[in-house]
Amino acid sequence: MTSADASRTVPDRPDLRADCDNCFGLCCVALPFAKSQDFARDKRAGSPCHNLRDDFRCGIHTRLRDEGYQGCTVFDCFGAGQKISQVTFEGVSWRERPESARAMYEVFPVMRQLQELLRYLSELLELRRAEPVHRDARRALDDIERLTRAGADELLAADVPTIRGDVNTLLLRASDLVRAAVPGRKKNHRGADLAGARLRAADLRGASLRGALLIAADLTGADLRSADLIGADLRDTRLGGADLTGSIFLTQAQVNAARGDHATKLPPGLTRPAHWAA
Known part of the structure; x- marks a missing residue:
């Protein structure tokens, strides 16, 4: 492949990367996991992991694989955690306002999906071969960006499957355009x-x-x-x-x-x- 697509850089957007310093440990609380080769023990959704410290940091972060929590090392919230913590709930944690906990946990998987779509759309916009899709991709990215900054009620009411379907159509078109430049079958x-x-x-x-x-x-x-x-x-x-x-x-x-x-x-x-x- 001779275009710039072959050597482009993956989008460097800090807001689409996990920032644990500005998150209320949401992935360690909101999500469930089952004892397996990826997790050393069971945990129910909405129940804090026993390794979660009072400062919302992981007590075994540097030893996760050794302690049997390989699944944690491959999870990526795409920045959903800090956006919910600092934007949706304006920096007030579920410990400070226990009544907000349920809504915060319910919003987390919604926000994660939206942030993941922003990550892919951001990359699409850097693919030169996908330029015919850029206009629609930019519009979709702007719409999703606005939604991620909405309140919890609007986020929970969002039709995420439809949003994902629309974005997937753009990603498929971009993929076809990029891969078409590769010679052969x-x-x-x-x-x-x-x-x-x-x-x-x-x-x-x-x-x-x-x-x-x-x-x-x-x-x-x-x-x-x-x-x-x-x-x-x-x-x-x-x-x-x-x-x-x-x-x-x-x-x-x-x-x-x-x-x-x-x-x-x-x-x-x-x-x-x-x-x-x-």
Whole structure:
């Protein structure tokens, strides 16, 4: 791919990244989790995690994987936590106003979805090949931005499935435009169950891997340049030496869930996790 899309930087928007210093620990309270290989114990929705400190920080943040909370290390609220804490509820926590807790927890998953859509739309607007979609994408982004700054009642009344559907149409059009620039026939693995698949050194340039299940798949040395990875499940996916340069709609949370090494090539703007092999 010869366009600037191949070397573009993932959008650097602090408001679309988790800022735990300005959040009331919402992901540690609002969401449930079940004892599994990702979580060391059960937790009910609306019940604070036993590791949550009085200052809303995680007491084992630097040891999450060692303590059996790998699931926490791959979760991304896309900045929903701090926006709810500081904008929707104007900096007043559920501890200070217990009567607000239920609404705060209910708003959290709504806001997270909206923030995730803003993340993808922001990336779309940096894709040169997707310029025919930019006008509609900018309008959608502005509309969602306004909604995220509305009150709790308006957020809870939002038709999120319809919003997601409309944005997904734009993302699909953008993906087609970007991947069309890759020569040759592109593989379509959209929604495919590729868990544990052996795909070492596979040529997946410009492929659609949207929503693909790639848990523990072996993509060592695979060529994923300009591939669409939106929603792909990369938990324990082996990416040692793989080239993800210019891949689109790949998030840091997906990267954190995978297993790469020093030779894995990531799009600029995404960082190599500390747990990856040296």
